[in-house]
Amino acid sequence: MLPDPFFAGPGLDRADALRARPGRIAALAARHDARQLEWANGAPALDQNGRLQWRAVNGEAPLFLGLDGEVPHFSDLPPGDVPIDSRAHFGLLGILDPADAPLFAAALSLANWHRRHAFCSVCGEPTAPNRGGWSRACAGCAAEHYPRVDPVVIMLAEHDGRLLLGRQPQYPPGRYSALAGFVEPGETIEAAVARELEEEAGIAVRHVTYIASQPWPFPSTLMIGAHAEAEGDSLTIDHDELDDARWFSRAEVEAALTAEPDAAFLAPPPFAIARTLIERWLSTRLK
Numbered sequence: 477m478l479p480d481p482f483f484a485g486p487g488l489d490r491a492d493a494l495r496a497r498p499g500r501i502a503a504l505a506a507r508h509d510a511r512q513l514e515w516a517n518g519a520p521a522l523d524q525n526g527r528l529q530w531r532a533v534n535g536e537a538p539l540f541l542g543l544d545g546e547v548p549h550f551s552d553l554p555p556g557d558v559p560i561d562s563r564a565h566f567g568l569l570g571i572l573d574p575a576d577a578p579l580f581a582a583a584l585s586l587a588n589w590h591r592r593h594a595f596c597s598v599c600g601e602p603t604a605p606n607r608g609g610w611s612r613a614c615a616g617c618a619a620e621h622y623p624r625v626d627p628v629v630i631m632l633a634e635h636d637g638r639l640l641l642g643r644q645p646q647y648p649p650g651r652y653s654a655l656a657g658f659v660e661p662g663e664t665i666e667a668a669v670a671r672e673l674e675e676e677a678g679i680a681v682r683h684v685t686y687i688a689s690q691p692w693p694f695p696s697t698l699m700i701g702a703h704a705e706a707e708g709d710s711l712t713i714d715h716d717e718l719d720d721a722r723w724f725s726r727a728e729v730e731a732a733l734t735a736e737p738d739a740a741f742l743a744p745p746p747f748a749i750a751r752t753l754i755e756r757w758l759s760t761r762l763k
């Protein structure tokens with residue numbers, strides 16, 4: 477079994493058909509077993525075991541997260557005076573149970589989208605949650621706005637059995653990871669992978685293939701993991717973006733993943749899709 481990225485998984489039944497029926501949503505919220513997500517410091521609250529915390533629905537719960545079997549799950553919006561600081565939430569990823577990670581991602585991204593979209597981007601009038609919280613409707617011009625997801629490509633370039641990894645200035649000492657960048661309007665995933673590798677490392681690539689994806693709720697990214705074959709190994713590093721980029725052998729990558737003391741670099745943490753991509757690359761190359 478190849479490892480799946482953290483945050484991957486089906487989560488709840490999103491029950492999309494119910495969202496357009498406010499009467500059904502209200503009836504679900506009134507059920508005795510309906511659950512409402514707890515929040516703490518601007519993120520879904522976790523218990524000591526890293527599981528999401530729930531309570532009975534009371535008062536307003538404008539976000540219908542979905543169904544677990546018959547049981548409806550809701551959330552209200554976190555208080556508006558809590559700053560949306562994604563880095564403050566990274567610490568939660570060390571304890572968050574993977575089983576609850578998809579719902580954590582959905583709730584956090586959705587709630588922060590609501591907090592950032594109180595006004596219509598068309599006419600500037602206030603907007604209000606609609607469709608069980610999966611859109612916002614403008615009272616001024618009737619525009620309907622949907623939660624945004626921002627695609628980012630993150631990729632392993634390979635040349636002659638070695639992997640290209642780089643380090644950004646804010647990484648901890650020794651950390652190397654997959655290069656990444658936002659997909660721009662008008663680009664395919666393949667074009668974005670090729671452009672980012674050319675811009676950041678100065679390499680041309682071919683045979684871009686999709687590997688796996690990961691919702692990343694800081695605030696609303698979809699990480700699209702890819703593999704690419706580099707046509708050469710000569711690097712021209714963009715030092716505005718990267719401290720460094722290097723080719724690592726399979727043995728060096730393996731030593732980093734097993735955290736050997738003399739490893740050539742510090743591997744990405746388990747919740748990063750970069751680590752999943754590297755693990756998958758190693759496992760397929762071992763065969």
Ligand SMILES: [Zn+2]
Pocket residue numbers: 596597598599600601614615616617618619
């Ligand atoms: Zn409007």
